[in-house]
Amino acid sequence: DAGVTQSPTHLIKTRGQHVTLRCSPISGHKSVSWYQQVLGQGPQFIFQYYEKEERGRGNFPDRFSARQFPNYSSELNVNALLLGDSALYLCASSLDMNTEAFFGQGTRLTVV
Amino acid sequence: GQQVMQIPQYQHVQEGEDFTTYCNSSTTLSNIQWYKQRPGGHPVFLIQLVKSGEVKKQKRLTFQFGEAKKNSSLHITATQTTxxxxxxxxxxxxxxxxxxxxxxTTVTVRA
Structure with a gap:
């Protein structure tokens, strides 16, 4: 079985642009969460989706949005990019909302 | 909001020695999970603790969940470069x- 897959792996964007990151969970997993990890810190929770509904939101501005599709894949959108949005964006899937999370390799976003 | 604090931030260990890393939460937790991230990699799940006072072992790793379900520790014996x-x-x-x-806690090992 494939693990959690994320695309793209690397991305360079200019300030003010918009970005869409994609995530495919492990087959059978219904929960997808998004995290932002800057160098030297732990992953910071952005969103959790379960059964296509948002079940949790972290302390991120409204420029960040996400959705989960009927096949349980997910997209994270960030508008009006700032330099400070440069980070590793991690997607994690889990069977349920309270169980172990399996992380993808992440998308390395650089905003210049 | 909830804060989870870990100490120490860095742990430099001689190969073969033991060490412990500690985790404290400002609020009571329903469960705590431990992950390991290698340089350049992504977090990989190690274990989940659910019950108050729970202790779980994985080979040289011992995980504990505090009685109040607010703290946890990871103890590694006979540290290896892996x-x-x-x-x-x-x-x-x-x-x-x-x-x-x-x-x-970022761990480096001296051979």
């Missing part, structure tokens, strides 16, 4: 499902 990486604890509160990560 133990290099950053160890994160992550807690879930009883009333929501947000997984809050600590800042991690």
């Amino acid at each position: 133990d290099v990486g950053t160890y994160f604890c992550a807690g879930i509160r009883s009333n929501d499902y947000k997984l809050s990560f600590g800042a991690g």
